[in-house]
Amino acid sequence: MTGEKTKTVPYTVPVGPIHPALKEPVMFTFTMEGEQVRDVDFAPGQTHRGIEWMGMRRNPVQIVHLTDRICGICGLVHSLAFARAVEQVAEIEVPARADYIRTIMGELERIQSHLLWAGVAAHELGFDTLLYLSWRVREQAMDLIELISGNRVNYAMIQIGGVRRDITPEQIPKIRELLSTYKGLQEKLLQIFLRDASITLRCRDHGILSPQMARDLCVVGPTARASGIRMDVRVDYPYAAYGDLEIEPILPDRLTGEIRGDVYDRIIVRLLEIPQSIDIIEQCLAAMPEGNIIWEPKLAKLLLTLKKAKGEAVGRHEAPRGEVLHYVRMDGKESPTTWKVKASSYSNLMSWIPMLRGEQIADIPIIVASIDPCLSCTDRVAIVRGTGRSIMTKEDLHRLSVEKTRRLQR
Amino acid sequence: MKPTPSFNRSLWVFHLNSGSCNGCEIEIVATLMPRYDPERFGIKLVGSPKHADVILVTGPVTKKMADRVKRTYEQVPDPKVVMCIGTCGESGGVFYDSYSLAGPIDDVIPVDVYVSGCPPRPEAIIHGVVKALAKLERLEAAP
Numbered sequence: 348m349t350g351e352k353t354k355t356v357p358y359t360v361p362v363g364p365i366h367p368a369l370k371e372p373v374m375f376t377f378t379m380e381g382e383q384v385r386d387v388d389f390a391p392g393q394t395h396r397g398i399e400w401m402g403m404r405r406n407p408v409q410i411v412h413l414t415d416r417i418c419g420i421c422g423l424v425h426s427l428a429f430a431r432a433v434e435q436v437a438e439i440e441v442p443a444r445a446d447y448i449r450t451i452m453g454e455l456e457r458i459q460s461h462l463l464w465a466g467v468a469a470h471e472l473g474f475d476t477l478l479y480l481s482w483r484v485r486e487q488a489m490d491l492i493e494l495i496s497g498n499r500v501n502y503a504m505i506q507i508g509g510v511r512r513d514i515t516p517e518q519i520p521k522i523r524e525l526l527s528t529y530k531g532l533q534e535k536l537l538q539i540f541l542r543d544a545s546i547t548l549r550c551r552d553h554g555i556l557s558p559q560m561a562r563d564l565c566v567v568g569p570t571a572r573a574s575g576i577r578m579d580v581r582v583d584y585p586y587a588a589y590g591d592l593e594i595e596p597i598l599p600d601r602l603t604g605e606i607r608g609d610v611y612d613r614i615i616v617r618l619l620e621i622p623q624s625i626d627i628i629e630q631c632l633a634a635m636p637e638g639n640i641i642w643e644p645k646l647a648k649l650l651l652t653l654k655k656a657k658g659e660a661v662g663r664h665e666a667p668r669g670e671v672l673h674y675v676r677m678d679g680k681e682s683p684t685t686w687k688v689k690a691s692s693y694s695n696l697m698s699w700i701p702m703l704r705g706e707q708i709a710d711i712p713i714i715v716a717s718i719d720p721c722l723s724c725t726d727r728v729a730i731v732r733g734t735g736r737s738i739m740t741k742e743d744l745h746r747l748s749v750e751k752t753r754r755l756q757r
Numbered sequence: 758m759k760p761t762p763s764f765n766r767s768l769w770v771f772h773l774n775s776g777s778c779n780g781c782e783i784e785i786v787a788t789l790m791p792r793y794d795p796e797r798f799g800i801k802l803v804g805s806p807k808h809a810d811v812i813l814v815t816g817p818v819t820k821k822m823a824d825r826v827k828r829t830y831e832q833v834p835d836p837k838v839v840m841c842i843g844t845c846g847e848s849g850g851v852f853y854d855s856y857s858l859a860g861p862i863d864d865v866i867p868v869d870v871y872v873s874g875c876p877p878r879p880e881a882i883i884h885g886v887v888k889a890l891a892k893l894e895r896l897e898a899a900p
């Protein structure tokens with residue numbers, strides 16, 4: 348604050364890092380002109396826990412439990428991507444049944460995550476009744492996840508070489524029951540979200556991300572699809588059981604016949620992905636083969652194989668928020684030599700800047716929430732040791748990453 | 758300071774993420790939803806620490822958040838209760854050997870109630886709040 352009497356535009360509004368909107372800390376600095384956002388900057392990094400560093404000191408089976416805790420909403424995606432990378436390095440073949448169980452869990456997770464997001468979006472719009480509705484129906488998915496895995500969050504389903512728990516015949520009717528409940532709800536959710544006059548007014552043509560911008564910023568997942576980019580790792584690079592199934596990337600024109608890349612389109616994509624996941628689970632239940640659920644149930648044997656493994660690989664998965672990518676390099680040692688995690692929000696966060704420019708201050712929460720941001724998986728160290736500076740330019744970062752790659756190649 | 762009777766009838770909680778994995782936040786929000794409906798006991802999530810009676814701290818306290826956790830704690834008016842939700846706030850949990858931790862939480866601010874679990878179930882969180890109430894009642898009964 349300056350002592351001057353008159354304050355000239357633009358003025359700066361800092362928000363965060365602790366703020367009531369998102370559940371995670373992030374610091375925004377808005378440059379405002381009246382009610383309008385002229386520019387925005389943000390500083391993540393508050394929840395950085397150094398997971399990759401810790402992982403490189405643990406063995407792959409221990410890392411699987413660490414990957415569960417990269418993000419509490421995506422309890423499966425990171426462990427799946429990591430396990431797939433390690434399986435490729437160690438040339439482990441996953442039994443077909445395990446692949447189907449992985450797919451079913453992945454889709455159940457998408458359903459609960461999108462419902463969670465729908466509730467958060469409704470809350471940001473000031474529509475708390477809808478928040479309560481979405482989260483109440485989400486509890487049914489959580490119950491099923493708990494029935495299958497024993498946990499509501501951080502399910503610990505994945506093991507390298509397969510899954511840790513089978514889906515028993517008694518559970519299948521329960522799964523079907525849930526799917527039909529959700530099918531019945533779908534129309535209601537679409538009706539409330541898409542035909543409500545105030546939601547339409549607040550979301551149509553706000554927070555636009557053009558297809559060009561989406562490509563330039565390399566956004567992924569529903570954020571990219573809502574801007575008209577046909578990408579979905581499940582279709583583009585099938586893995587687990589996805590190769591056997593019928594899946595089409597969901598773009599908003601399926602419902603409205605047009606693509607505008609606004610908040611409304613992002614709501615459409617996520618809401619339509621819930622029935623898509625239901626359909627995928629049904630296909631899986633119909634085609635699921637019998638057999639083993641894990642390549643090697645004895646941990647000691649598994650660890651011995653992993654200790655001998657040499658090579659590098661990338662594991663990918665289409666998380667509810669978009670592609671996650673794990674790069675693993677193993678050199679015949681107890682722990683991986685390199686482990687790199689690229690979470691989906693990492694690619695999506697930068698799209699806040701073009702989306703927020705020119706918008707009203709009251710629309711900031713819903714636009715920020717519209718990409719379904721998650722910071723616990725994304726935060727990097729913000730201060731680089733030895734440089735004496737806290738801000739790095741693109742060129743600095745590029746130089747540092749080239750140096751690091753060289754170091755790793757030696 | 759002694760808590761007043763109205764204080765323990767209606768607890769307003771503020772949630773503070775000190776670097777958690779999100780699992781505990783999700784369970785806290787799930788606790789506040791219609792299935793468990795703690796609002797019937799007057800438990801309500803508020804947007805500012807200045808309105809709160811209880812702060813729920815989740816996560817292992819990263820170095821970057823340590824000072825902010827302290828400052829938020831100071832902003833909560835007395836009498837207050839601090840609840841640590843989740844194993845990683847108790848001991849570091851899976852992140853115990855990380856280079857970027859300043860916590861567990863009780864290294865940074867004093868904690869009254871610990872709720873274990875990674876993440877704890879909503880029932881456990883409600884149980885923790887009941888414990889917090891009991892503690893406040895004890896405080897009140899003391900001369």
Ligand code: SF4
Pocket residue numbers: 416419501777778779780781782815816817842843844845846850851874875876877
């Ligand atoms: S206790 Fe577990 S679930 Fe909760 S924030 Fe920590 S790691 Fe995540």
